[in-house]
Amino acid sequence: MDDYLWWRDGIIYQIYPRSFADSNGDGLGDLPGITARLDYLAELGIDAIWLSPFYPTPDADFGYDVSDHTAVDPRFGTLEDFDRLAAESHRRGIRVVLDLVLNHTSDRHPWFRESRASRDNPKRDWYIWQPPSRSPRGGPNNWQAAFGGPAWDYDETTGQYYLHMFLAEQPDVNWRNPEVRKAQLDVVRFWLARGADGFRLDVFNAYFKDAQFRNNPPKFGLRGFDRQRHLYDCDQPEMIPLLNELRTILDAYPERYAVGETFFATPEKVLHYSGPDRLHAAFSFDFNSSGLRYPWNPAWLLKQIQRREALFTGEHWPTTVLSNHDISRTATRYTHGEQDALAKIAMALLLTLRGTPFLYYGEEIGMRDVPLRRGEIMDPPGKRYWPIFKGRDGCRSPMQWDDTPFAGFSLSKVQGRPWLPVHPNYHQRNVAAQNEDPDSLLNFTRKLIALRKECPALRRGEFVPLTTRPRDALVYLRRTDDQTVLVALNFANKTIRAACTPPLPEDWQLLFSTSGADLPHVNGKNIELAPYEVCILEVKTGR
Numbered sequence: 001m002d003d004y005l006w007w008r009d010g011i012i013y014q015i016y017p018r019s020f021a022d023s024n025g026d027g028l029g030d031l032p033g034i035t036a037r038l039d040y041l042a043e044l045g046i047d048a049i050w051l052s053p054f055y056p057t058p059d060a061d062f063g064y065d066v067s068d069h070t071a072v073d074p075r076f077g078t079l080e081d082f083d084r085l086a087a088e089s090h091r092r093g094i095r096v097v098l099d100l101v102l103n104h105t106s107d108r109h110p111w112f113r114e115s116r117a118s119r120d121n122p123k124r125d126w127y128i129w130q131p132p133s134r135s136p137r138g139g140p141n142n143w144q145a146a147f148g149g150p151a152w153d154y155d156e157t158t159g160q161y162y163l164h165m166f167l168a169e170q171p172d173v174n175w176r177n178p179e180v181r182k183a184q185l186d187v188v189r190f191w192l193a194r195g196a197d198g199f200r201l202d203v204f205n206a207y208f209k210d211a212q213f214r215n216n217p218p219k220f221g222l223r224g225f226d227r228q229r230h231l232y233d234c235d236q237p238e239m240i241p242l243l244n245e246l247r248t249i250l251d252a253y254p255e256r257y258a259v260g261e262t263f264f265a266t267p268e269k270v271l272h273y274s275g276p277d278r279l280h281a282a283f284s285f286d287f288n289s290s291g292l293r294y295p296w297n298p299a300w301l302l303k304q305i306q307r308r309e310a311l312f313t314g315e316h317w318p319t320t321v322l323s324n325h326d327i328s329r330t331a332t333r334y335t336h337g338e339q340d341a342l343a344k345i346a347m348a349l350l351l352t353l354r355g356t357p358f359l360y361y362g363e364e365i366g367m368r369d370v371p372l373r374r375g376e377i378m379d380p381p382g383k384r385y386w387p388i389f390k391g392r393d394g395c396r397s398p399m400q401w402d403d404t405p406f407a408g409f410s411l412s413k414v415q416g417r418p419w420l421p422v423h424p425n426y427h428q429r430n431v432a433a434q435n436e437d438p439d440s441l442l443n444f445t446r447k448l449i450a451l452r453k454e455c456p457a458l459r460r461g462e463f464v465p466l467t468t469r470p471r472d473a474l475v476y477l478r479r480t481d482d483q484t485v486l487v488a489l490n491f492a493n494k495t496i497r498a499a500c501t502p503p504l505p506e507d508w509q510l511l512f513s514t515s516g517a518d519l520p521h522v523n524g525k526n527i528e529l530a531p532y533e534v535c536i537l538e539v540k541t542g543r
């Protein structure tokens, strides 16, 4: 299989720039910091980095409120620093994916400053303005903001409401206005010309809202935003022609890519938005629900996998995400204490399923959410909903490089206090320590990434479950015409014999196992696995 395509066959590593590496000791990570750490990423074996926003921002939503889409926030560097980062990444075979936040801007963006200045400002229609309604609540309709409260804010100066799906400091732009559409697509063109290989599109399926501003119907939920069916504030039909246009722009360059962050994601929705004339991919977050709705067990996981396997065929390619900057880290959700056995199972799942793996910075060393006191919370929804929801800061703490002060976050002699506390476990849990330990999660991850690269079946092969009603283990094949690989994951802290249907072939060779070098006991119907074993075999025949 020599048609290796980076965004399909490779691994994309998400960096939250303010937390990855700080080149100048001001306590905030920056672009030169990332450049300085590229050798680490190259050695890890990833194919691309996705950079969460580094554009100028007043930080109401830590970068997801952009005040200039075609510049670098001076705290993160300069455009020249971006050029250097892109060039140095490319020199190492690493592609660069940028995060584009085009659903809304910061309220300090010059477009919004003009728009709110007066009703007859030429940019008035660049945002979504509506007169007050006669309803007692005053807002034009019942739409709610994802971060709490109504989605409409009243502007005293001009006597109208503007729409914001997130914070009031993040007004939604009006994609129906042709000038807005052109200006936004010019942002895409700007970064393509500057060397970006692709884009992650923030809440892309919320760009268009119902033209008649109809009320959303109610549904059961805890917070106001969850108590509605979002029929009219996202997923409008106008999105498809826009995606067609965007794809034409991308396809004018070789191997460019766009992945959408799907609001209210389901695999079915992703299918609708991706394909040859739409996005290359979109997140369906199949394994990310949290709390009671997330029984982290083989049976539930298999159900999720099979649901997406049935849908993502032909031109549709899935993504696999376990962690990102919006949710609690994988290791915090699925493991206890500092044990990494289950974190290895999660990593093995991420790297052996069919679909592009997205690895979140620090996931490869099993970083846990940093525990924070209420007064340390920075994230707006965390401040608002504490203690029901403690916000997203926990998963955004500084990368743990070594056991020097602040975990080696700062590369300069000046050691500024990082913007968020470093997790206290950094003395033991850091890149330097895990480099030295052959059994560390980091070395495990490196080996699996290398294995995935070597094995066409792991990258592109079909998924064939062998455990139909799994209790403790997931066992599956990944199979192409030329190669069959078996993956067995024991989620239990005990030795088990996983029953497989159909019966297994006899002749295997061991590609990888966490339980030593011996071939596990495989007889026709069973495979024996050590506690928490991750085991990968290849059928000897047929290759």
Ligand code: NOJ
Pocket (backbone or CB within 6 Å): 061, 064, 065, 101, 166, 202, 203, 261, 325, 326
């Ligand atoms: C989704 C992003 O992932 C999240 O971090 C952000 O707060 C919202 N979109 C608003 O941009």
